[in-house]
Amino acid sequence: MRRPDVRTCDCKRSEMKIVYRAIVMAAFFVSVAVVASAQTTSLRDSGPDNLSCSPAPCVLPPTQASEGGHEVIEAPIVADPLNPLNLLLGSLDPNCPPPGGAGFHLSSDGGATWSRYCMPLINDFHGRTYVPGGQPNVAYDRNGTAYIASGYGDSEGMGYTLVAVQKRLNGGNWTQPVIALGAGSLDPFYSWMAVDTGPQSPHVNSLYMSAIVLNEPQQNKNQVVVAHSYDGGQTWTGVKAVPVQTAPAGDLYTSTSVGKDGTVYVTWMYCNPCSSNKGDMLFSKSNDGGNTWSTPVLMGTILQSEIPNSNVPVTNYPVIGVDNSNGPYAGSLYVVMYNWTGTFMQVQVLRSTDGGNTWSKPVPVAPGITHDQFLPWLSVSPAGLVGVSWLDRRNDPKNVEYQAFAAISTDGGKSFQPNVQLTTAFSFPVLGMGYYTGDAWDGPNYFVAAWMDDSNGVDMQEEVGGIRLK
Helix, strand or coil: CCCCCCCCCCCCCCCCCCCCCCCCCCCCCCCCCCCCCCCCCCCCCCCCCCCCCCCCCEEEEEEECCCCCCCCECCCEEECCCCCCCEEEEEEECCCCCCCEEEEEEECCCCCCCEEEECCCEEEECCEEEEECCCCEEEECCCCCEEEEEEEEECCCCCCEEEEEEEECCCCCECCCEEEEECCCEEEEEEEEEECCCCCCCCCCCEEEEEEEEECCCCCEEEEEEEEECCCCCCCEEEECCCCEECCCEEEEEEEEECCCCCEEEEEEEECCCCCCEEEEEEEEECCCCCCCCCCEEEEEEECCCECCCCECCCCCCEEEECCCCCCCCCCEEEEEEEECCCCEEEEEEEECCCCCCCCCCEECCCCCCCCEEEEEEEECCCCCEEEEEEECCCCCCCCCEEEEEEEECCCCCCCCCCEECCCCCECCCCCCCCCCEEEECCCCEEEEEEEECCCCCCCEEEEEEEECC
């Protein structure tokens, strides 16, 4: 599947490749003792067969959610607002039936066990067959309807792309894929899906899909586009949110979130030229259900880097979250990203208390740590707590292998509590390890994180763990 190059964003055709490998290493599965020990493999309290770590606060034991055989990467995760036992995890999964593609892992017991669903081919669309295998997205609406999405590429290898969405009502069958973006003259990449779950919002349960689209046939222009659906994903309308960019300038890595009043927020990275390691993190919002968008605001400027000691490039999504609680920081916006300090990669959070008009200076989530931190994600709890998860090398003296870490802010992103180590197992960063990790709040007391892990010594798989607060 064609996409802009991660390192140079030259917006030329390139093939999405997953690099298979076998790394022989020892696995370290001893009990995690950061705030307390954990004894079982479930993420929720719901009876004798689904006990979580105890006593709280404690670290939930990592559980492998994906199946083995081939490497599984990307790890967006979301929880059902109506049933905390339902978790939905996305992935790029070659273990799906040939030709492989987008696999989505579902748990109905709080993460103790997982089953996989693979998105199907889209046959004979504009005379072509399309294969899933782009950035996976997951979401639930306010009624507990599950949504999954993936980028698709044409099976002929011509480089045409689209983004398609499926939904599942009340645990039933998945609908047929519906195309949200793409086909024709626009090819989407770096997509992200969000759902309006605000009970008082005029657009409650509406869906939004942001992406960077490339023009055909020149492929020298790209633009942030946000599509919206007001009918549960049956029909979609795409809106050009910002002015078009012409190479060597470019836009990358969209993230989308929705406030409880229905305001839609989108963030992305702008670069000019995109062959440099400098990036401007930009923000825009819509107050009318995605029909019009505000003039972009600069949140901050960062430097990017390959992961040191590995030559592995990583994306830098400015992941946005909104405080939809009724707490003291209600309405605040938070964005997480990493910045290359010149000696190490540092995860940091920006915040806005005025609807995105102005942004704070960056706050590090791991102050005092000078080992690399990368692929962060962020989510805000129903009580207004800000949770961040990321991959971290602090426990490897050689600064090569990583572990999953998390931190929580209780003061509106001004500072973060002591970091929590989510796993004792070490993994190697490798080419093709994925574009992003993921995390979500499963109710007010469970911060659930997902990440790519190859500590089994065989292949990369998806792990799910996290923190129980109470």
